[in-house]
Amino acid sequence: MPEGHSVQRTANWFNEHFKGQKIKVDSPQGRFSSDAKRINNRVLVKARAIGKQLFLDFDNDLTCRIHLGIYGKWRYSEPFHNEIVGEVRARFYTKAALADLRGPTYCQVVATEDMVHLENKLGPDPTNPDPRKLNQKRFIEKVSKSKSAIGLLLMNQSVISGIGNVYRAEILFRAGIDPHTPGSNLLMSQITELWVDSVKLMKIGVQKGAMVTREDQLAKRGISSERNYVYKREGFKCFRCKGTVVIEVMASRKLYWCPGCQN
Numbered sequence: 001m002p003e004g005h006s007v008q009r010t011a012n013w014f015n016e017h018f019k020g021q022k023i024k025v026d027s028p029q030g031r032f033s034s035d036a037k038r039i040n041n042r043v044l045v046k047a048r049a050i051g052k053q054l055f056l057d058f059d060n061d062l063t064c065r066i067h068l069g070i071y072g073k074w075r076y077s078e079p080f081h082n083e084i085v086g087e088v089r090a091r092f093y094t095k096a097a098l099a100d101l102r103g104p105t106y107c108q109v110v111a112t113e114d115m116v117h118l119e120n121k122l123g124p125d126p127t128n129p130d131p132r133k134l135n136q137k138r139f140i141e142k143v144s145k146s147k148s149a150i151g152l153l154l155m156n157q158s159v160i161s162g163i164g165n166v167y168r169a170e171i172l173f174r175a176g177i178d179p180h181t182p183g184s185n186l187l188m189s190q191i192t193e194l195w196v197d198s199v200k201l202m203k204i205g206v207q208k209g210a211m212v213t214r215e216d217q218l219a220k221r222g223i224s225s226e227r228n229y230v231y232k233r234e235g236f237k238c239f240r241c242k243g244t245v246v247i248e249v250m251a252s253r254k255l256y257w258c259p260g261c262q263n
């Protein structure tokens with residue numbers, strides 16, 4: 001499943017290629033045909049990403065809401081030349097660019113005003129601008145009031161949007177926090193650090209298109225296969241303490257961490 005940085009990249013792609021333009025929308029597969037007609041030939045006002053969801057706002061007060069889920073995929077190309085389109089749920093295109101959506105969990109057209117309710121339920125997204133630090137404040141409040149383990153809170157989309165399994169493990173490692181620590185037991189400075197580091201790492205993820213989290217790899221060009229501290233490194237030596245990275249299951253997702261560094 002994509003983490004928030006990749007959805008932000010999709011929003012950036014849509015803004016770069018389609019924002020302010022009248023775009024064509026159809027459903028080669030047929031399952032999205034009636035919704036596609038409602039936004040076809042309308043101007044895209046803006047594409048936005050909140051966590052794992054993409055919102056495409058059109059000039060007729062309708063929004064197309066897309067969640068890729070586990071199997072969804074985007075494909076971008078030049079406008080099409082008689083290619084196979086069997087599984088394409090939704091196609092967005094102009095004369096200059098084309099985006100095909102396959103296999104999403106959701107792809108629906110809804111009234112833009114109805115989105116407000118949904119957006120209020122989603123937790124703050126570290127990839128979105130936060131000049132007044134309101135998102136940071138919301139995150140700190142939610143975490144500090146909860147007795148749930150921080151390893152669970154970071155995966156809860158109402159606490160923070162867009163963090164998945166990779167960033168969860170890496171952000172906790174970088175902060176030296178045991179994933180089992182209840183949110184309410186963390187210091188304010190620790191919770192703030194988790195937010196600030198999420199903003200930093202996901203910004204790099206949006207730029208690089210990869211979840212690079214090792215400090216010594218961040219400034220490097222290119223993407224190393226050894227870009228993470230603990231994610232998928234169970235049984236190997238920790239880069240920092242030389243202890244062993246471990247794996248366990250937390251809320252049915254694999255959790256990677258280093259007991260030597262995170263305590």
Ligand SMILES: [Zn+2]
Binds near residue numbers: 238241258260
């Ligand atoms: Zn370690």
